[in-house]
Amino acid sequence: MQRISVSKELFEDILLKRVSILTKENNKYWKKVLLEPKIIDDNIEYSIKQFDALTITNGLGKEDPSLVIECKQIKYSSSKDCFEFFLGKVIEQKNTNLEENYKDNLIEQLLKEKEILEDKMNRDHLTKTYNRRKMEDDLEIFSRQSNSSFLSAIFIDADRFKGINDIFGHEVGDKALIYLAQKLKKHAQILNGEVYRYGGEEFIILCFIPKKHIIQKLNDLKEDIKSEKIYHSLRDISITVSMGVSFFSDAKNAKEMIQKADFTVYRAKNKGRDRIEFT
8 A cells, every 4th residue: 555645734635525636746756656667569668556545644653643545546647747646535544633523524514515505506697696586585584684774675777788689699798797797796885785686687786774875875886887888899888777776664565675676767767767766
């Protein structure tokens, strides 16, 4: 069984499954250990010796931490000029101060992976804003908070968006949505809120901010969206938005607040677009 000594950090990463490929540079020592010469038709060819398991140590003494780990395969990487050991399950471990914490660390790692997966499921794949399902879940929580009297819904609809898709194509339309989402996420932080893609070119910001402060901040958002253009070979594309704002304190429940914001944004469009309307 081949014995390999590694640093403390790398040893812990291997034990905790954060590293699954161990690399060793292509030098004289590893060539001697791993390469097996064979004579075929008067030519010398080399194959890489394979091990079923490896002993990984942090140090060379008998009392130093060590583990026996499955070795699935050993390959040579020409692009990196190194040997790659593909590691499998840990078969045995000795003198590791991580033995007692191994299970806890593994559980913590699994919980983090679960959290990352849930976050991906809650985000729109194109704009990376939260999706409508996440909005509905958050709305249920926000409406029950002690500061719910400051909760408002800002319904944002990109003006004449269908024309962008029809004239320039859906790929450019996607770029426009990504641009818009970036502006909304930037200003949502100022508004103490979160952005959600409601559907198509429609977005909602749920935020907590006093009514008297919201108008100026939304005007800043509206002007910031217009301040830049999306490049296209035919002509540069400007984007404007219409906004409808409703307040939880003026609604019977959270669902009605969203409905009021939706109704109000259509009023903004009917009045000429590129404007903000309040309930």
